[in-house]
Amino acid sequence: MPFTEIVGHQKQLEVLGRSLEGNRLHHAYLFLGPDGVGKRTVALSLAAVIHCSFGNHDSCGRCETCLSIRDGNHPDVRVIKPEPGKREITIRQMRDLQRQLEFRSFSGKKKIAIIDPAHLMNIPAQNSLLKTLEDPPGDALLILISNNTASLLSTVLSRCLRLYFSFISVEETAGFLEGRKGIAPEKAKLLAALTGGSLGEALNCDENKLLDQRKRWIERFSSLSQGNHRGVMALAEEMAADRELSLQVVQWVEGWYRDILIHQMTGPEGEIRNTDMGEKIHEAASTHPFKHTLSVLSWIGRVKGELQRNYNRRLILENFLIKLVDRNPCGPGAVPT
Numbered sequence: 542m543p544f545t546e547i548v549g550h551q552k553q554l555e556v557l558g559r560s561l562e563g564n565r566l567h568h569a570y571l572f573l574g575p576d577g578v579g580k581r582t583v584a585l586s587l588a589a590v591i592h593c594s595f596g597n598h599d600s601c602g603r604c605e606t607c608l609s610i611r612d613g614n615h616p617d618v619r620v621i622k623p624e625p626g627k628r629e630i631t632i633r634q635m636r637d638l639q640r641q642l643e644f645r646s647f648s649g650k651k652k653i654a655i656i657d658p659a660h661l662m663n664i665p666a667q668n669s670l671l672k673t674l675e676d677p678p679g680d681a682l683l684i685l686i687s688n689n690t691a692s693l694l695s696t697v698l699s700r701c702l703r704l705y706f707s708f709i710s711v712e713e714t715a716g717f718l719e720g721r722k723g724i725a726p727e728k729a730k731l732l733a734a735l736t737g738g739s740l741g742e743a744l745n746c747d748e749n750k751l752l753d754q755r756k757r758w759i760e761r762f763s764s765l766s767q768g769n770h771r772g773v774m775a776l777a778e779e780m781a782a783d784r785e786l787s788l789q790v791v792q793w794v795e796g797w798y799r800d801i802l803i804h805q806m807t808g809p810e811g812e813i814r815n816t817d818m819g820e821k822i823h824e825a826a827s828t829h830p831f832k833h834t835l836s837v838l839s840w841i842g843r844v845k846g847e848l849q850r851n852y853n854r855r856l857i858l859e860n861f862l863i864k865l866v867d868r869n870p871c872g873p874g875a876v877p878t
């Protein structure tokens with residue numbers, strides 16, 4: 542995919558674009574950030590810019606080279622992941638990679654290896670990779686992709702240039718849906734809010750199903766009352782069973798409180814995302830103290846980070862929900878309805 546077609550990540554693309562133009566590309570990068578935000582897309586797009594037969598400062602996205610990189614068939618661009626049925630990237634895979642990097646590239650351009658997810662390399666594999674990182678063949682480009690640094694050796698980390706990726710903003714997603722997909726502005730905003738800014742999901746989701754799910758979860762949240770820790774634990778356990786679901790629900794609650802904050806700061810004319818719940822947000826904004834809204838949003842920021850780093854989900858959610866219900870100055874109900 543050409544750089545110009547990537548939604549979001551503009552800062553990262555500029556950094557890479559400038560390095561490409563100045564022929565100053567580093568030999569090893571670590572693309573760091575939450576799962577599902579498009580790190581691999583950017584890595585493959587970088588490979589395409591380097592190899593495309595027709596592009597100048599960007600890839601064309603249509604030539605045989607671009608298509609073979611997209612489809613994983615280009616001889617100079619490899620994606621290394623755990624083999625089928627395996628949970629780790631092994632030393633054997635890293636030795637294979639080393640051997641391949643020793644040969645000249647087929648195209649005369651760079652040989653690119655994308656290791657995704659890099660945190661699944663076991664320790665012997667990382668030590669083996671270290672040799673390549675310490676003495677890389679001149680035409681090699683290594684891109685490690687990961688959602689955390691905790692599982693990577695410091696010696697590996699110190700030899701990679703880090704680029705940080707985060708979620709595409711809801712505004713960017715809504716802008717894309719509206720501008721390039723021709724979706725009506727109100728619907729684009731709502732879809733982006735429902736999917737927490739995940740473009741792939743916004744394009745493929747069943748809007749009505751998502752609306753139903755959100756309604757059901759918000760009702761579950763609202764039914765919690767102060768001191769009902771048994772209810773909190775049951776809800777935390779149910780959410781924790783599924784990582785994606787827990788992140789999704791937390792994002793919905795964040796979207797809800799963000800709208801309350803917008804309403805409190807700018808009044809009813811503020812641009813809320815949950816456009817189908819305007820009246821409820823208006824009510825909540827008038828009963829919730831501003832300071833409490835800010836506190837909840839800061840707790841949510843922390844919870845999202847912890848969930849993404851795969852800490853104990855049930856504990857994280859229990860702590861969060863207990864704070865949400867016990868410190869809610871508006872009485873019962875963690876989420877106002």
Ligand SMILES: [Zn+2]
Nearest residue numbers: 593601604607
């Ligand atoms: Zn091309």
